[in-house]
Amino acid sequence: MPDNITREVAEAHWSKTKKLMVTTLAIWFFFGFFIHFFVSSLNNIVILGFPLGFYMAAQGSLIVFVVLIFWFASRQNTIDEEFGVAED
């Protein structure tokens, strides 16, 4: 443990980090797997020629993944700063 950080702070930081991990992976699971279980029904909705089920696997989920990682990175930064454990 670095000298200037107490065990309590470190534990609180880690518990928030874990919560963020669970949230992020839940969103990941939803767009990586769950939504594609319903591809056949989603394909009945067609937008601009794209059946929605196909679109989600070809583009929609991918966009979510990219945004999700940047969102996660900024959230984790906020957490690090909140507990004073961010890099200088």
Added chain:
Amino acid sequence: MALSMKGDFTDNLGKIYGIYVGGFFAFVLLMAVLSMVGVPDRFILWSYMAMTIGIYAFIGIMSRTAVVTEYYVAGRSVPAIYNGMATGADWMSGASFVGMAGTLFVLGYDGLAFVLGWTGGYVLVAVLLAPYLRKFGAYTVPDFLGTRYNGNAARLVGIIVLFCCSFTYITAQVYASGIIASQFLGIDFEIAVFAGLLGILVCSMLGGMKAVTWTQVAQYIVLIVAYLLPAVWMSTVQFGIPIPQLTYGGALSKIAEYEQILGVAKAHVAPFTTYSPKDYFFLIFCLMVGTASLPHILMRFFTTPTVREARKSVGWSLFFIFLLYFTAPAYAAFSKFNLMGLFANAEGLQLAFTAIPEWMLQWGSIAGHQLVTICGVKAETVMAIQTACEAKGFVGGFPYAELKLNNDMIVLSTPSIAGMPIWVVGLVGAGGFAAALSTADGLLLAIANALSHDVYYKMIDPKADTKRRLMISKILLVVVALAAAFLARTKPSDILSMVSWAFSIAAAGLFAPLVLGVWWKRTTSMGAILGMIAGFGTTMYYLIGNVYGFDLVKGTGDEIVWFGVASISSGIFGVPVAFVVTYLVSLFTPEPSREMQEFVDRLRLPSGGQMMVQGAND
């Protein structure tokens, strides 16, 4: 000289790559002009290859280094966005560039398992691993395992897994670069393999990770331009809007109409026509978890300056990868729409023998590969096609169902199919070559670094000086590269399967020990070692048993199948086994020492600098 270059280089990245991009566009423009004034095609194709390989070699030589941290982790000075581009090139292999759109063309919706699997894994990298591995400050992935799990046993098992997955993968890359070089330069496949190898070695040997990083950035730019341009071209020609990712909805509806007209049973957008839902989701799972376990990808995140940059860098990596992957389905749709149109608009829905386009024969007659098949024969001459089709009862022409295209030719041939000029064809070839080279570079470095740093330095001769270690690393690089080239010459299997196996192997052997090492303090050395062995063993057992059977000969009937799972998803058994074994054994062994638990605590905090201090204990 080398040192002063380095300062200049990282300080002026924007300027340097700005000039590079400008120069690259000027070169493409020059090729366009030359092709218009009638310079022979062959000259244009050779120029593309010579020019791009020359540039990569130039960057490799400019960033040569003899400093250990530069050689192993590019001096940890790569900004997030550039590391993102380098990771993109590292990631997108010959298989992605050459094979992805072709797979989507043939499989339709089911092929999207690859698109999803090869992007979603980065969420796991960002959340579970990259920041912690960066904080640790290792040179290699086995380095982390060896430290977290107290010693050389864990390090050795890690190296074995790394070697198995990376070597499988690199053989596929050398094979792919050989195919591209032989088709575009018209030289023999066996010679082309070694020509490709030379290009790979020039970059990685002189400057290690540093040279590979800056070459990969350059290669990313070539490959993404080469991939996007034909798609933008087709979108503009057909729909008047240069955004293929938006307009291919129109192509999809057209394909659906054509499918009705031509009586194609498998609709392009319909799910689970080739894979069962089980295969589809298992494959996605294995590819995602494999992404988060492949050492050549994880080590790219060792090169960022800070933990914060490492996280952001994963986002940039996925963004740059996304640019290609969300274009691939558009590429596939436009090609399919073009091709089906030939038949749907023809008289009697049959393509007349007299109207067979030039490209079918050109690609069909390439020796040694079955790229275009019509009525069951290799499409070499109109006569041969006509004879075969007439034997099947088709007079005057043949229907859509009798045409079979190989997955690997779709991207490379689309420019000629859609009637684009030779300078676009050459550009696409250069892009495919860049993709294969950059991935091979990263893989080669991952293997050579693990062997020189972990095996030689940490296990055999801990007193070896810097010069000796780098020398060993460079020699091993050449040895591994030659071994891969010799294996590639035997054309072992198709590119996509080999690549998918590498993912399953990595996922089964490395994911559990890496993730639990950070996220579960109670994980013991014995637990991790047995977990790795169990996971890796289970997947290898299934892979070999499923593909070859235990007499190691294909198709002799002793192959095993568990729950109907395909070999490309064999990680589905190994990953849970590794987790369960690690968990149970850890509970039955004494908990890790106090120092180790504090080590994990420090790993979890970004502040306080990296943990392995260079010079002191490297």
